Amino acid sequence: MQNSLQELKEIWDQWNDETKQLFYSNYGDLPYLFDIKVDEQLFQTLAQYWNSAYSCFTFGKVDLVPTVEEYTALLRCPRFQVDKAYSRAVYVPAFWKKLTNITGMSEQWITARIKQKGECKCIPWKNL
Template identity: 70%
Template sequence: MEREFFGKVEDNAANSLQELKEICDQWENKIKQLFYSNYGDLPYLLNVKVDKRLFRALVQYWNLAYNCFIFGKVDLVPTVEEYTTLLRCRRIQVDKAYLRVVNFLTFLKKLMSITGMNEQWVAAQIKQKGDSKYITWKNLRDLILAHLDVKKKVDIFTFSIYGLVISPRH
């Protein structure tokens, strides 16, 4: 049962990532340049070949409360260099800071800011699963394809990468 569930999740994520790649490939150079200038090396994550067995093994040792790996009595927090080695992603520039900006706005306000859509539209798209709130890939994809504001299109695309690659939960 668990194997079937994880297989379905992986298939859905793979399909969504493939759609992200296809969208990016269709963009004209002007949009790609905006993307790279605003978000640096993030697009390279779309092409990283992930060793699923390695990540399944690492997940067993990840401590969500402390955001680190725990091996026996040893806590381990990998450096950016170690992550790039694990991911076999040589193009990430280690001289750039990758961090999460602390922002006290609600998820609704964040989505309004990222998408450029009004509160009613965003509120209608937000779903909840357990303690987490999210917006579906389908809604984000449709916005990327239809949004008239190129900067917002790039921002939504980037938000999708973060949701599908960096912190997938649903």
């Protein structure tokens, strides 16, 4: 289903500043998409190279996945905050929980072997 752009703009215009700020804080700069002029020829060209099976662009034998910065440039959206993700993870398990699921080892075994390496937590290969 595709929403009506005009209807979305009207809803946005009805909101007060406080509601808009709440939306920005939760979803980032998405409302800026309302004002983007879509280059239809660009998207028709890109659509020819879109590989839906792998969710990337395929040019011959080369697969490319644009970064947020590259999409920003293609869409001409300089106001986007490239350091924001535009979706939220519902639940991100702790590092030890991920390792418990992957290795099948107990929580105690995992937490006893977790080491800090720089800014990251890891588990030494010798323990795996």
